[in-house]
Amino acid sequence: MDVLLIPGFWLDGDSWQPVTDALVAAGHRPHPLTLPGKAPGESAAGIGLRDHVDAVIAAMDALPQPLVLVGHSGGGSIAWAAADARPGAVARVVFVDALPFPAGGPVNDELPVVGDAVPLPDWSVFEPDDLVDLDDALRARFAAIAVPEPARVASDPQQLHDDARFAVPVTIIACEFPAATVHEVIASEAAWGAELRRLHALEIVELPTGHWPQLTRPAELASVVTSVVVATAGAA
Known part of the structure; x- marks a missing residue:
């Protein structure tokens, strides 16, 4: 099965290297994406959230379907918008420490912007739960590989149009929040949980760590994603 891997901010x-290696070993075809404005030498100017969504849709349209979309953090919102655009093409959406947020709101418009981009901010900007297991060595590694995020990707409103997205099966890999928190959101009347409450099929897999499991627990993340893809392919 083809798997599109969408990175977070x-x-x-x-x-996604640990995950791609595991998927290949399991006989699947991973496609890790570097989104517009984030490749070496590219400018972030003028790049908005929809540009990232459209890049994912274009990659989907070039591949056999149905396929699996995997989105980490802000990449989860991009994956969900792509599933909204092509619900019949998606066998499953996997959210890595992310949730499907409703239309109208931004991914995160509170991050510090510098020019046209959001550089990796000081660690003090993040919540303690984000930073669990991210020791000094991993923080240094993250800082070394970090690519500034186009500012409008963080601040543009999410666009969703097709209720058929709710029939797409969803897996949430819960890292900094437990499964119980997701169930509490579903049981609440919080507006930001509206998408969760309408999902037809939801699976939650706990992987306790901070917000960047590809750095803090790469082998475990690779194993979970691969298991989800294997099960999805078997059910297709």
Whole structure:
């Protein structure tokens, strides 16, 4: 099965290396994406959230379907918008420490912007739960590979149009929040949980760590994603 891997903020396609290796070993075809404005030498100017969504849709349209979309952090919102655009092409969406947020809101418009981009901010900007297991060596590694995020990707409103997206099976790999928190959101009336409440099929897999499991628990993340893809392919 083909698997599109969508990185979160400040990361490129190479950040998925442990996962891509495991998927190849399991006989699947991973496609880690580096999104517009994040490749070496590219400018972030003028790049918005929809440009990233459209890049994923273009990659989907070039591959056999159905396929699996995997999105980490802000990449989860991009994956969800792509599933909304092509619900019949998606066998499953996997959210890595992310949730499907509703239309109208930004991914994160509170991050510090410098010019046209959001550089990796000081660690003090993040919540303690984000930084679990991210020791000094891993922080230095993250800083070394970090790519500034186009500012409008963080601040543009999410666009969703097709209720058929709710029929796409969803897996949430819960890292900095436990499964119980997701169930609490579903049971609540919080507006930002509206998408969760309408999902037809939801699986939650706990992988306790901070917000960047590809750095803090790469082998475990690779194993979980691969298991989900194997099960999805078997059910297709």
